[in-house]
Amino acid sequence: MSKTIKLTEVDICDRIRDKVLEQRLAPGTKLTEEALCEVFGVSRNLIRRAFLLLSKDNIITLEKNKGAAVASPSPSEAHEIFEARTIMENALLKQAMERANKASIKALRAHLEREQQALLDGDTPLWIRLSGEFHIVLGRAAQNAPMSEFLDLLVFRSSLILALYGNQSAPTSCKGGEHERLVDALENKDLETARQIMAEHMASLEALLKFDTKDTRQDLHSILGG
Amino acid sequence: MSKTIKLTEVDICDRIRDKVLEQRLAPGTKLTEEALCEVFGVSRNLIRRAFLLLSKDNIITLEKNKGAAVASPSPSEAHEIFEARTIMENALLKQAMERANKASIKALRAHLEREQQALLDGDTPLWIRLSGEFHIVLGRAAQNAPMSEFLDLLVFRSSLILALYGNQSAPTSCKGGEHERLVDALENKDLETARQIMAEHMASLEALLKFDTKDTRQDLHSILGG
DNA sequence: TCGCGTAATATTGTCAACAATTTAGTAAAA
DNA sequence: TTTTACTAAATTGTTGACAATATTACGCGA
Incomplete structure (x- = not known):
């Protein structure tokens, strides 16, 4: 069996970034915390930290009280x-x-x-x-x-x-x-x-x-x- | 009296970055969460998020279970x-x-x-x-x-x-x-x-x-x- | 049907308690 | 004195509950 190593915020970032690079996550897609918690099997805290990192790279947008969405460059x-x-x-x-x-x-x-x-x-x-x-x-x-x-x-x-x-x-x-x-x-x-x-x-x-x-x-x- | 606007992680980042730019925060200086909570009057949560952003810019180093320190480039x-x-x-x-x-x-x-x-x-x-x-x-x-x-x-x-x-x-x-x-x-x-x-x-x-x-x-x- | 206000739901933001880990301190043995 | 083992303290990591906000659903009147 594959040992499930504890994921970090950076791991989650990478996973999401990869999907962006594969163009499988379309710009504008809403990313809800709850959904990603399920997907990665981690707590909201980690997801929120991953969001912070991704938003700093302009890969997602992060709006106060509105949540995250895949960036959609003008x-x-x-x-x-x-x-x-x-x-x-x-x-x-x-x-x-x-x-x-x-x-x-x-x-x-x-x-x-x-x-x-x-x-x-x-x-x-x-x-x-x-x-x-x-x-x-x-x-x-x-x-x-x-x-x-x-x-x-x-x-x-x-x-x-x-x-x-x-x-x-x-x-x-x-x-x-x-x-x-x-x-x-x-x-x-x-x-x-x-x-x-x-x-x-x-x-x-x-x-x-x-x-x-x-x-x-x-x-x-x-x-x-x- | 000056209305105290609620600080965001980005504000805290900026404040710390400014001190780096002024060379008032020396490389290697340990940054403890508790201390910064007092300084900025915010919860640890925010400080930790600010750390994440600063570490992404290589302005601080963030080591698991060891905390943050001002970066000290080789x-x-x-x-x-x-x-x-x-x-x-x-x-x-x-x-x-x-x-x-x-x-x-x-x-x-x-x-x-x-x-x-x-x-x-x-x-x-x-x-x-x-x-x-x-x-x-x-x-x-x-x-x-x-x-x-x-x-x-x-x-x-x-x-x-x-x-x-x-x-x-x-x-x-x-x-x-x-x-x-x-x-x-x-x-x-x-x-x-x-x-x-x-x-x-x-x-x-x-x-x-x-x-x-x-x-x-x-x-x-x-x-x-x- | 449409607009509008209101209640219900869903989502995000915050905090404080607890767990895990590292660091500091102390004392015993060589 | 130095080393080592152990204990206590400090620091960081994680979780879950609750608050604040936004979104949706609903009902009412025009």
């Missing part, structure tokens, strides 16, 4: 986040170019494998998450914790934005081997090429956005339960 | 933070150059006044805080909330680092009118000059660091009471 916020992300990805790319070693290249290649596999398996949520996580792994290669953690945050928020405004019918980006080409450029220490691929990649992501609102309700148990 | 963390800050200041400078308007220039000039006044008044803690806040105000001029908020964080953490490793005997930086010259360059849309001033400014800040540990204990009531 178009202008969306723009700011993509702008920030473009700048950060570029800055980190430069750092990564200088510092990437065998280990980080290997980690990136391994990640590409997993992306590929998820695509083959038709596991779309996993693939979406891995696509985002690629940029997180890439950021780690720059070996600057504050910066790569900030990028993490922007990647999470990007997921939220894509879930909200992403044009699902459009051919999904990242499938065109852009991630692979980025790793190649990194390995070859070809900063200019890497920058260009990244710029195109970011632009194509942002091009997916269509700013007309949609609204969805969801069942927390089925999403967070697993 | 030399390598310090280096990462200054590196990140240098990159972010540069990136934001470019954005600010493009977007700064009358209002932001005015805000910066007003801030310079306050710095000057604090210096004249001999109010060193206030001056230290305002020196840091200058960069926060400058960041705001870039009009990208995620990025400028990230810079805020780095500025706070820089204060911690300077308090820890700063060479107090050395002639303090920022007094040489570097902030003024930055605003001038910004107003003249002279990016190259601005970049150069900023680079020198950051370098001179980092040059103040001397990595030999010191250890201090402090009285929370007298520091946080006001």
Whole structure:
């Protein structure tokens, strides 16, 4: 039997964040304390602390006496986040170019494998998450914790934005081997090429956005339960 | 009589952060819940939530069953933070150059006044805080909330680092009118000059660091009471 | 049917008591 | 004196009950 380790507020955060990254928790979804208590089998106290952390990352909104809801970034916020992300990805790319070693290249290649596999398996949520996580792994290669953690945050928020405004019918980006080409450029220490691929990649992501609102309700148990 | 508005966890965060920015809360200082309850006149619940937020910003460390202490960044963390800050200041400078308007220039000039006044008044803690806040105000001029908020964080953490490793005997930086010259360059849309001033400014800040540990204990009531 | 006010319900916020853990203090033995 | 074991105190972690607030449901009159 699996020993049930006592969950912390951070664990709960991560679980919820993952679902956001997988775009399985839609923006605007109301998160009630009671429901999450059941899902995670913990007390309200812990849930409330997790909410506090998530709200600090702008992954949920927390309004006094109104509770928590998955964040639903406005178009202008969306723009700011993509702008920030473009700048950060570029800055980190430069750092990564200088510092990437065998280990980080290997980690990136391994990640590409997993992306590929998820695509083959038709596991779309996993693939979406891995696509985002690629940029997180890439950021780690720059070996600057504050910066790569900030990028993490922007990647999470990007997921939220894509879930909200992403044009699902459009051919999904990242499938065109852009991630692979980025790793190649990194390995070859070809900063200019890497920058260009990244710029195109970011632009194509942002091009997916269509700013007309949609609204969805969801069942927390089925999403967070697993 | 002044109506005592009910404090939130965020208010308490801010109060503590301010003291960090003023370098009045030394790195390593233990923060007990009970003591802060008295200082702020709130329940432990709120203090614990404030701790959670502060720890997420790496302003305090929070260890299970051991409680909170003002963060005490290691030399390598310090280096990462200054590196990140240098990159972010540069990136934001470019954005600010493009977007700064009358209002932001005015805000910066007003801030310079306050710095000057604090210096004249001999109010060193206030001056230290305002020196840091200058960069926060400058960041705001870039009009990208995620990025400028990230810079805020780095500025706070820089204060911690300077308090820890700063060479107090050395002639303090920022007094040489570097902030003024930055605003001038910004107003003249002279990016190259601005970049150069900023680079020198950051370098001179980092040059103040001397990595030999010191250890201090402090009285929370007298520091946080006001 | 619609608007409005009111009561019932659900949800969030707060607090205080209790449990678990760490830290400080004390005394005995080497 | 130093070390160790043990006890007492202080500190942090957790829980559940209750208060405050918001949301919903209902009934009434127009």
